[in-house]
Amino acid sequence: MPKPTHSNRSPRIPEPISGELRIIAGSWRGRKLKFPALTGLRPTPNRVRETLFNWVQASVQGARCLDLFAGSGALGLEALSRGAGSVTFIDNATQAVRQLRDNLQLLKADNADVQTAAAMDWLQRHELGAAPGYDLVFLDPPFNCDLLPQACELLESRNLLASQALIYIESESALGTPLLPDNWRQLRSKTAGKVSYSLYIRDPGTDTDPG
Template sequence: MPRRNNHRPRRTPASATPSSVRIIGGAWRGRKLEFPAIEGLRPTPDRVRETLFNWLQNYLPSARCLDLFSGSGALGLEALSRGAASVTFVDQAPEVINQLRNNLNTLKAQNAELIGRSAPEWLQQRPVNEEVRYDLVFMDPPFRKGLAAPVCTLLEQRQMLADGALIYLETETELQLEQLPQNWQLYREKQAGQVAYRLFIRQAVEQQAQ
C-alpha cells in the first residue's frame, strides 16, 4: 500500500492568491470573477450590493456609470450585468486594472473603459468641458484616508455629473460627511457592520438655488 503523504502543502503568499467576487443579478448572474488580493481591497458585500441594486433597479437601464476606486470591480460589473449603457472603471493599482481587463474580456463586455490613475488625480486633470456627464457614480474609497469629501467636491467642480445623477458612497460608519456639495440630497442610507452606505441624488445647481 502506498504511503500517505502527511506533509502539508506549502502555503501560497496571500498577496499571490486571487480572490473572487460573484455577480448577483442580471445577464451575468452567478458568474464568479477573480480579483487580486491586495491589502485593503474589500469588495462590497453581497447583501449590501443586493440592497443597493434594489434601490437602483429603475435607474440602471442605459445609465452612464463611473466606478471610482474600482478594486474588484464588483459594483461596475454588477451595473453592466443589469443593463447599464457603459461603465468607466478608475483605479490606480496596475494589477487591479489588468484583472479587470481580463474579466471584461471573459464576459465579452464592449461598453467599459479602464483608467489606471488615482481617482483624485484623474478628476483634477479631466477637462471641465468633457461631453460625458455620468448618470450614476459608485464610490468606495479606502477607509480612513480622508478621500471621500474631496473626491465628491471634485465630481461637482469638474462638472462630471448629469442633472439628477445618483451617487453611491460607501464609507466607514464613523465618518462625518459635512463637506459634501450642497446640491446633493441624501436619498437612501443604511449600515452593515462597520460600513455605512448612502445614495445621493444630485440636483441641478439652478434648481437647488430656487
C-alpha cells in the first residue's frame, strides 16, 4: 500500500472576493462593475441610491460633481451615467482608485478625474477660487471616524461649493444631525437601519467670506 505523501506547503490563502455594483439608470443602466474587497468599503445600496437620485434628478444634468471618500465610486458613477458634466473622485485606498480608473476606462468615460488622496488633505490643499464650485457633492465618509463635521467645514471655508450646491450626506444614524455650516439647509432626510442619509442645499443668501 503506498504511503500517504505530505506537503510542506502552507495551505493557500484565498484571495479576497471582489464585490459588484450595478448602475441603476442612465446611459450605463444595468452595467455591473467590480470593486475591491476592502475593510470599510460599502457602496451605497441600490435602494438608497435610487432615492438619492430621485431627490436630485433635476440637478444632475451637466452638474460638476465631487465624490469625496469615493470608495467604489458608486455615487459618482451613477451621476455620470445620468448626465453629470464631470465628477472628481477622491479616495486614499490605492486598490479602490485603481479599480475605479479601470471601470471608467471600461465605460469610456472621459469626464472624470480620479485622485489618490486622503479627503481632508485634499480639501485643505485646495486653492481658494482655483476652479468653479461643485454643484453636487457626495459625502459618505468611513463610519466611526468623526470626519464629517470637518469635511463639511472645509468644503465651505475652502470655497469648493457653487452658490446653490446640493450636498448629500450618508452617516451613522446614531450620530444624529451632524454639525454643519450655518448656511446649509436640509431638504430631505431618511433613515434605513443604522444609516441616515440626507440632502442639503447651500443657501446663497448667506455666503461666507473665505477671507
